[in-house]
Amino acid sequence: MERVTGIGGIFFRAKEPPKLAAWYEQHLGIPGVPQTYEEGSWWQDEGPTVFDPFNDDNEYLARYGKPWILNFRVRDLDAMVRQLQAAGIDVKVDPEQYPNGRIASLFDPEENPIQLWQPEGTDAVRPKRK
Numbered sequence: 001m002e003r004v005t006g007i008g009g010i011f012f013r014a015k016e017p018p019k020l021a022a023w024y025e026q027h028l029g030i031p032g033v034p035q036t037y038e039e040g041s042w043w044q045d046e047g048p049t050v051f052d053p054f055n056d057d058n059e060y061l062a063r064y065g066k067p068w069i070l071n072f073r074v075r076d077l078d079a080m081v082r083q084l085q086a087a088g089i090d091v092k093v094d095p096e097q098y099p100n101g102r103i104a105s106l107f108d109p110e111e112n113p114i115q116l117w118q119p120e121g122t123d124a125v126r127p128k129r130k
Helices: 017-028 077-086
Strands: 070-073 101-107 113-119
Touching: 077 101, 077 113
Parallel strands: 070 113
Antiparallel strands: 101 113
16 A cells, blocks of 8 residues: 655644744744745654544643644754743643653644654654564
8 A cells, every 4th residue: 555655744824824934933943935946845854753633522632722733843852942931932841751752832923732742762652664
């Protein structure tokens, strides 16, 4: 069976798209969409990605007030949190250490929920390919 090889893009509505794109570039290091085909796009580091549809009435997602959460992998959660807090961004670090890593939560300027995830033990959860 042919399979997809990863996420090719995340597209969503915004009140002020250029301003929001600039926020993501400045604070999370995600460059905006290239203006020409000669320019390169954002390339992600290889790593685990979770694709998990939740029940429509899921309480975990309901607390964010949106039907989705952007979850970004980071190498050093503590350093990223310090960087965001220094920029005046409210970030909440989950005090629990999960078997698959650590998580922090924040919102972008348009109140879209974001999680930052520092994976741990990713070899243990990597699926075996036939």
